[in-house]
Amino acid sequence: MQEVYYLVEGNLPEGYPSPESTRNLQSRAYYYEELIKGYNDDEIKSFVDLLEIIPEDxxxxxYVKAIADAIAAGEAKPWEELPEVAQALEAIAKLRTEEYADFMVDQGIDAFVFPTLNYLAPPQEEEEASEVYELYGSLPGRFEANILGVPGITVPMGYSEEGIPMSLEFMGNYFGEAEIISYAYDYEAATRFHKPPALLSPLPGEQFSFVPVPEPPATPVLILFGLGAFALKQKRRGKTNLSK
Incomplete structure (x- = not known):
C-alpha cells in the first residue's frame, strides 16, 4: 500500500497541480477577507488594513502582506472558482480508485485496523509531554483518510500498564461508513473495553457528587452482536478480512 502515501511523501499523483500553484494563497485571501468583513469593524474594513497595524518586524x-497583496490585486477567490482545485480533486479521486479502492476489492480487504495513536499519551503535567507529541504526534491514518476521502472510526481498545487509555481505528473503503461503523460497534460490544463516564450531579444532602452513567444491559448487546453486519459477513462470505 505504498501508493496510499503518495501525497504524504510528496509524490503527487498524475494530473495533480504543481505545488508552486498560488491556489492556496488565493483561497486563503478570499476567506480571510470574508472573515474580516463579517466583523463589521469601523477601522478594519479589509484584511489589507492589517498592514497598517502590524509592524514590519x-x-x-x-504572511499577512502576501494575503493582503492577493486581495488588493483582485486574486482572492473561493475554492469552487479555482480550476486547479477541480483538477486536484480529480487526480485524488483517480488515485483513490486505482490505488486504494481497487486494491481493497482485489485483495478481499474490508477494512484496515491499527492503533489510533502510535504512542502512549503522556500526562499533560509532565515536562516531556510536548516533546512526545512533537515526535510521535501524527495519527497513522490521518493523512490517508483525509486525502483519499475514506471513512475512519476510532473505538476504545483498553488501557496500558500505566492505565493510559488506548484506541483502535477502523479505516474502510470509499462510501464504506456503514460497514466500519458495524465493525466498530461489534468490536466494542465484544470487548467492552470502554468505561462509563462519570457525570457531575448534585445528590440529596450534598452539593455535588460524581454519579456514574449505568452501562446498558449485556443481553441485548449480545443479541445485536450476533446479528451485526460483522457476523452477517462471516456467514455470507465465510470470513471477514480485516487487514492490519
Whole structure:
C-alpha cells in the first residue's frame, strides 16, 4: 500500500497541480477577507488594513502582506472558482480508485485496523509531554483518510500498564461508513473495553457528587452482536478480512 502515501511523501499523483500553484494563497485571501468583513469593524474594513497595524518586524508580517497583496490585486477567490482545485480533486479521486479502492476489492480487504495513536499519551503535567507529541504526534491514518476521502472510526481498545487509555481505528473503503461503523460497534460490544463516564450531579444532602452513567444491559448487546453486519459477513462470505 505504498501508493496510499503518495501525497504524504510528496509524490503527487498524475494530473495533480504543481505545488508552486498560488491556489492556496488565493483561497486563503478570499476567506480571510470574508472573515474580516463579517466583523463589521469601523477601522478594519479589509484584511489589507492589517498592514497598517502590524509592524514590519513582526514575524507574521510577510504572511499577512502576501494575503493582503492577493486581495488588493483582485486574486482572492473561493475554492469552487479555482480550476486547479477541480483538477486536484480529480487526480485524488483517480488515485483513490486505482490505488486504494481497487486494491481493497482485489485483495478481499474490508477494512484496515491499527492503533489510533502510535504512542502512549503522556500526562499533560509532565515536562516531556510536548516533546512526545512533537515526535510521535501524527495519527497513522490521518493523512490517508483525509486525502483519499475514506471513512475512519476510532473505538476504545483498553488501557496500558500505566492505565493510559488506548484506541483502535477502523479505516474502510470509499462510501464504506456503514460497514466500519458495524465493525466498530461489534468490536466494542465484544470487548467492552470502554468505561462509563462519570457525570457531575448534585445528590440529596450534598452539593455535588460524581454519579456514574449505568452501562446498558449485556443481553441485548449480545443479541445485536450476533446479528451485526460483522457476523452477517462471516456467514455470507465465510470470513471477514480485516487487514492490519
Amino acid at each position: 513582526n514575524e507574521n508580517y510577510e
